[in-house]
Amino acid sequence: MAERRKGSRPPEKLRSRPSCDPPLRREAPADSRPQTPPRPPKNRAQRRAKGKRSSPPPSRPGAYTGQREEIAERTIRLRNKRAQGQMRRRRRRRRLMHVALVTIGLIACMVFSLKVLFQVNGVRIDLGESSVYYQLPQLAAESSPASGSQSQPADSGSQAASSAPPEETPVPESQPAADSASAPGSAAQSAPASDAAEPADGTADQAADTEPPAAGVGVAGVVREDQPAPTEQPDSSAAQSGAASSASTTPATRQGATVVQADYQLPDVSYTVAQVVETMGVSLGDHLLEMDLEAMAQTLEQQLPWLENVRVRYRLPNTLVVQADPAHPRYALASEDQWATVSSRLKVLQLDSQQPQGLVSLDAGKAAVQVGQQLVLQTDPEPVDEAAILGQEDLSNEEKTAALEKARQEAQTAAQEASNQRMESLRLLLQTLDKWNLSADVTSVTVADDMEMQFGYQGRIQVLVGTSNQLDYKIQFSAEILAHQLSASDRGTLDSSNILSSGELQPVFSRDIS
Secondary structure, three states, X not given: OOOOOOOOOOXXXXXXXXXXXXXXXXXXXXXXXXXXXXXXXXXXXXXXXXHHOOOOOOOOOOOOHHHHHHHHHHHHHHHHHHHHHHHHXXXXXXXXXXXXXXXXXXXXXXXXXXXXXXXXXXXXXXXXOXXXXXXXXXXXXXXXXXXXXXXXOOOHHHHHHHXXXXXXXXXXXXXXXXXXXXXXXXXXXXXXXXXXXXXXXXXXXXXXXXXXXXXXXOOOOXXXXXXXXXXXXXXXXXXXXXXXXXXXXXXOEEXXXXXXXXXXXXXXXXXXXXXXXXXXXXXXXXXXXXXXXXXXXXXXXXXXXXXXXXXXXXXXXXXEEEEEEEOOEXXXXXXXXXXEEEEOOOEEXXXXXXOOOOOEEEEOOOEEOOOOOEOEEOOOOOOOOHXXXXXXXXXXXXXXXXXXXXXXXXXXXXXXXXXXXXXHHHHHHHHHHHHOOOHHHEEEEEEOOOXXXXXXXXXXXEEEEEOOOOHHHXXXXXXXXXXXXXOOOOOEEEEOOOEOOOOOEOOEEEEOOO
8 A cells, every 4th residue: 555645635535525517406306395385465566566577586596496387387377367457457448438439329319319300390279178280380381382283183285275375265256255264263264275265156167267277286165177076074073173172171180189270260269379379489390398388388378368277288299289278257356447357267367448247346455467467466564653663762773774674574574464365265255156056146256355255146135254264154054045045036135254152153134125
């Protein structure tokens, strides 16, 4: 064995010396260490940062192959989720845009259809039991040429006669020129011109000999050999005239109403259809849904006072319907220097300088009358003691002015309440008289300022009913007395305002001896 030199290394250590080559990386088996799942991000910022990561994290020395594969798979899944979410958002936005466009288109179509379809072209007026339909004049003017063209005769001979100059048609000497012109609509006009102008004494033959017509030309009243003789058709003309007369007598109807012209006068009132339409302010093409029907009805009530209970509505697609009742004059009210004609519903119909005859005299004190408006009773406010208010020394000038204004407002409010109460009492009295069938025999009605009411019966008995307390009982009791206990010759005053403490009525009748 060779001896080791001093300072030399043993062979074992020489073999264990590391080489210059990089060490080999030892790969641990997949099942040697437990693989823990990655921790999910704790907050939104971490999840957003993790979702934005474009490439997997770099592998660290010593990282296991399974972890790298899992990280790569997770990254791919995140990318796919992000892409799918973007696609879903795009599809949602696209769907919402489509829905919005379709909705806008539908709304535009609906608005256009409403503007085009629901346009007025006719007015129906229901007045009481009658119902008429009026077609607006513009539409009637548009449809008139078509009707005129249909009414023209189809006979070529009559057209030739109408188009020929007047000098070409010979007039017989034995027949006056005035006789040749017939009335419009007669049978002579509807017949051919050759038949109408043919004389009976043969003068046409003489005219033909003196002035021979050109070849192939037929002169009215002359029958040539090369021209066929006109054939008379009396039966067909008579049938046509009979059909026309029957069509003119049969009224046309539309929407259950009779079609009328503008000058048609409505029954029970002195208004024409044109007046009603002009007052409404309706023209062809106005949109139904844009009209103020309440304002239109109020305008008709005011400007046409003989129409009551006016209601305006529309019937789709293009008709306005006016429903009203004719006003019937019932009462005559004296107001200052004129007389007001009032309807049974207390509407002022007209003003006259003299008292209307045949109406019930109405005395309701001070009243405001205006044609086309309801009757309004008025009560003067109580006078305010201004001296007492201004004489208070413990009040300043501003306080005195405020107290005076307050007193005036209270007096005005009390007067308005009294007027409303009187008006309500008058309505209640008239309704009660109608209920017990006394309205036909009532000749006068009085409602005083102190709420005392009375009415005249047949112009010979004055019935006092007092206030509106138990008014129905008073009128019923008075009706029984007037019908069964008093004769037709009795005259006087029947006081039915006395009600005992027990609630019974004690009427008193005072005969008029004179």
